[in-house]
Structures are given as structure tokens and as C-alpha cells.
Amino acid sequence: MTPSRLMMINILACLLLLLRVSSVTGRLIGGGGDDNQWVKTMSGVKIGKFQKIHVGQHGNFSTIQSAIDSVPNNNQNWVVIKIDQGTYREKVTIPYDKPYIILKGKAKRTTEVVWDDHETVAQSPTFTCLADNVIVKCITFRNSYNNPVNGNRRVPAAAAMVTGDKLYFYRVGFFGLQDTLWDDRGRHYFRKCTIQGAVDFIFGAGQSIYEACSISVLGNALAPNLPGFITAHGRTDPNDSSGFIFKGCNIFGSGSAYLGRPWRGYARVLFYRCFFSDVVEPTGWDAWGYVGNEHQLTFAEYECYGPGANTGSRVSWESNFSWDQVKQLTEMSFIDSADWLYTIPYQKF
Ligand SMILES: *[C@@H]1O[C@H](CO)[C@@H](O)[C@H](O)[C@H]1NC(C)=O
Ligand SMILES: *[C@@H]1O[C@H](CO)[C@@H](O)[C@H](O)[C@H]1NC(C)=O
Numbered sequence: 170m171t172p173s174r175l176m177m178i179n180i181l182a183c184l185l186l187l188l189r190v191s192s193v194t195g196r197l198i199g200g201g202g203d204d205n206q207w208v209k210t211m212s213g214v215k216i217g218k219f220q221k222i223h224v225g226q227h228g229n230f231s232t233i234q235s236a237i238d239s240v241p242n243n244n245q246n247w248v249v250i251k252i253d254q255g256t257y258r259e260k261v262t263i264p265y266d267k268p269y270i271i272l273k274g275k276a277k278r279t280t281e282v283v284w285d286d287h288e289t290v291a292q293s294p295t296f297t298c299l300a301d302n303v304i305v306k307c308i309t310f311r312n313s314y315n316n317p318v319n320g321n322r323r324v325p326a327a328a329a330m331v332t333g334d335k336l337y338f339y340r341v342g343f344f345g346l347q348d349t350l351w352d353d354r355g356r357h358y359f360r361k362c363t364i365q366g367a368v369d370f371i372f373g374a375g376q377s378i379y380e381a382c383s384i385s386v387l388g389n390a391l392a393p394n395l396p397g398f399i400t401a402h403g404r405t406d407p408n409d410s411s412g413f414i415f416k417g418c419n420i421f422g423s424g425s426a427y428l429g430r431p432w433r434g435y436a437r438v439l440f441y442r443c444f445f446s447d448v449v450e451p452t453g454w455d456a457w458g459y460v461g462n463e464h465q466l467t468f469a470e471y472e473c474y475g476p477g478a479n480t481g482s483r484v485s486w487e488s489n490f491s492w493d494q495v496k497q498l499t500e501m502s503f504i505d506s507a508d509w510l511y512t513i514p515y516q517k518f
């Protein structure tokens with residue numbers, strides 16, 4: 170081969186690699202400054218063939234739960250459960266001993282899981298994920314007791330409870346009214362998800378990054394002039410690594426809502442470069458059961474914009490973060506200290 174031909178082949182190979190790499194980063198992380206780290210860590214990671222299970226009218230199973238039940242206990246290989254479009258009327262649980270499951274619907278708007286349990290938040294969730302290492306994509310979980318808004322009394326009725334470690338949600342919808350998404354504990358990454366509700370609708374002690382998500386406030390479902398609460402974080406002590414971090418999210422809806430109130434005494438929540446419509450209460454935060462102990466709380470916003478982002482009337486105890494503090498919490502290392510996000514499957518399933 171002549172040197173110029175060799176060079177051509179090298180250039181082609183580089184181009185192909187670039188294409189491959191950009192589709193990888195595009196799918197998982199999207200634009201932004203994280204790409205280089207992502208690419209470096211991804212290269213060389215080999216993932217074997219997945220087992221595929223198909224849920225739908227002409228699939229291996231007609232319910233999602235029966236597909237999950239068919240996965241062997243303590244499974245160590247990724248299994249893809251592909252779910253056709255449609256409305257699935259069932260409760261779905263991924264038990265502790267079924268890790269490495271990928272639940273993949275057709276789209277957030279067309280594959281929907283609906284149930285209407287309510288009263289006790291513990292047994293209400295339509296979807297429960299107890300296992301570690303789970304990926305959920307392109308699917309909606311709804312608790313229909315109060316969503317769509319109807320004549321039913323407002324009660325705790327969760328759309329989902331997620332408590333495993335190393336969970337990744339991409340284009341997933343969570344629809345409820347009170348306690349919609351119970352982000353209980355563990356490291357979680359929510360990207361391009363939609364979370365809808367009115368009261369404490371993202372709550373728990375999760376250590377989570379919500380990136381490019383839509384946060385939809387159903388304030389008009391509450392009594393007139395009664396504000397709702399977007400978050401209720403449950404950090405219990407100052408050494409606890411948990412926190413809810415919102416990056417580049419869109420906060421909008423009807424009525425009004427506080428950014429958060431503390432479910433536990435050391436709650437930690439940061440909104441970073443988010444759009445706030447005028448749905449955000451001017452005072453921003455509520456101390457709930459921790460009046461007098463506000464200094465323990467970490468509630469912050471940084472470089473947010475939009476009609477609700479004016480901080481002139483915020484509570485005096487809102488945290489005033491330095492850029493270094495913001496950086497620490499908003500970089501992927503906040504949830505990815507073991508690089509788990511860089512080793513999960515990224516192919517089209
Ligand atoms: C699912 O159905 C397909 C087609 O009928 C079949 O080839 C495959 O083995 C089935 N998979 C499982 C896990 O049952
Ligand atoms: C937090 O960690 C420090 C240093 O390890 C320790 O002294 C302190 O007791 C811990 N506090 C709580 C509430 O666990």
C-alpha cells in the first residue's frame with residue numbers, strides 16, 4: 170500500500186471512531202463539558218450480547234412483570250426487556266435480586282404503565298425498583314389515583330419508588346400529584362425525564378443528578394393560593410452524601426410551588442442553570458418542621474434564569490454557594506465516583 174493510501178485509511182478510521190464516539194456521548198450524556206471524560210472511559214469497554222425479552226401482544230410476555238419474573242435471580246448479565254407501545258395496567262417491581270435489567274419502552278408518550286394504589290406511600294408506587302444496576306428508557310409510570318387530576322381526594326400516591334444503587338433513567342415520565350417520585354436512596358442519574366406533581370413530588374434521600382428534565386407543577390390541582398412543593402429531600406446528617414441536583418432543567422406549570430422543603434434535617438438541594446417560570450414561589454424555600462434549624466439545610470440555586478429566578482425575595486437562609494461548591498455537586502463525579510455510568514451499555518437495544 171502506498172503511504173498516501175495508508176494515510177487515507179487512517180483518516181477514515183479516525184472519522185469512524187469520531188462518529189462512533191459522538192453517537193455514544195450524544196445518547197448518554199449529550200453536549201457539555203463531560204464528553205472527554207466520557208469518551209476516554211468508554212473506550213475499550215466491551216459489553217457482551219444481551220438477552221432480549223419482548224413484551225407486547227406478539228411478544229414473549231404480555232405483562233412487564235411476567236418478563237421480569239422470568240429473569241433468573243442474581244442475574245449477572247444485562248437483560249433487555251423491550252416493551253411495545255401501549256398502556257400496561259399493572260404494578261411493576263424489580264426485586265432486590267434481579268440486577269442488570271434494562272426496561273425499554275417505545276417512547277415516553279406511548280409506552281405507559283398505570284396503576285392507582287394510594288393512601289400509604291409505601292405500598293402505592295406503580296413502579297418499584299429495589300435492584301442495583303438498572304436502566305429504564307422511554308417509558309412512563311403513572312399513579313392514576315390523582316393524575317390526570319380528577320375528583321379524588323389528594324393523598325400520597327407514588328408513581329415510582331427507586332431505591333437501588335446505580336440506576337439510570339432516560340426519557341422516563343413520572344406522573345402523580347403527591348409524592349410522585351420517591352427517589353429513596355442510592356446513586357441515580359435522570360436525564361430528559363418528566364416529573365409531574367404538586368406536593369413533595371420528588372422526595373427521598375437519593376443521591377441524584379436530574380439533567381435536562383422537565384419538572385411540571387400541577388398547582389391548579391390544589392386549593393386556590395395554596396402553594397405546592399417540588400422537592401422534599403431526606404438527608405439525615407451532615408456526612409450523608411445524598412442530595413438532589415437539578416442541572417439545566419425546566420421548571421414550569423400552574424399555580425405555584427416552593428423549590429423545596431426539608432423532609433429530614435440536613436436536606437440538600439441545588440438548582441443549577443435551570444429555567445424557572447413564574448410558578449416558583451418568590452421566597453423559594455420552606456423550612457417545614459425545621460424552623461430554627463435552617464442553618465443545617467443546604468438549599469441553593471445558581472445561575473438559574475426566567476421569571477421565577479429573581480432571588481430578591483428568597484428566604485434569608487438560602488445557601489449562597491461559591492462556584493467550587495457548585496462544581497463539586499454538579500459534575501458527574503457527584504454520583505459516579507466509581508465510574509459506573511461509563512461502563513453501562515449504550516448501544517441501541
Ligand atoms: C422470545 O420469543 C422469540 C420469538 O418467538 C424467541 O425466539 C425467543 O427465544 C423468546 N425469548 C424468550 C426469553 O423467551
Ligand atoms: C461526621 O464525620 C465526622 C468526621 O468523620 C465525625 O466526627 C462526626 O461525628 C460525623 N457526624 C455525624 C453526625 O455522623
Ligand SMILES: *[C@@H]1O[C@H](CO)[C@@H](O)[C@H](O)[C@H]1NC(C)=O
Pocket residue numbers: 489490491
Ligand atoms: C454571595 O456570595 C458572593 C461572594 O461569595 C457575594 O458577592 C454575594 O453578595 C453573596 N450573596 C448573598 C445574597 O449573600
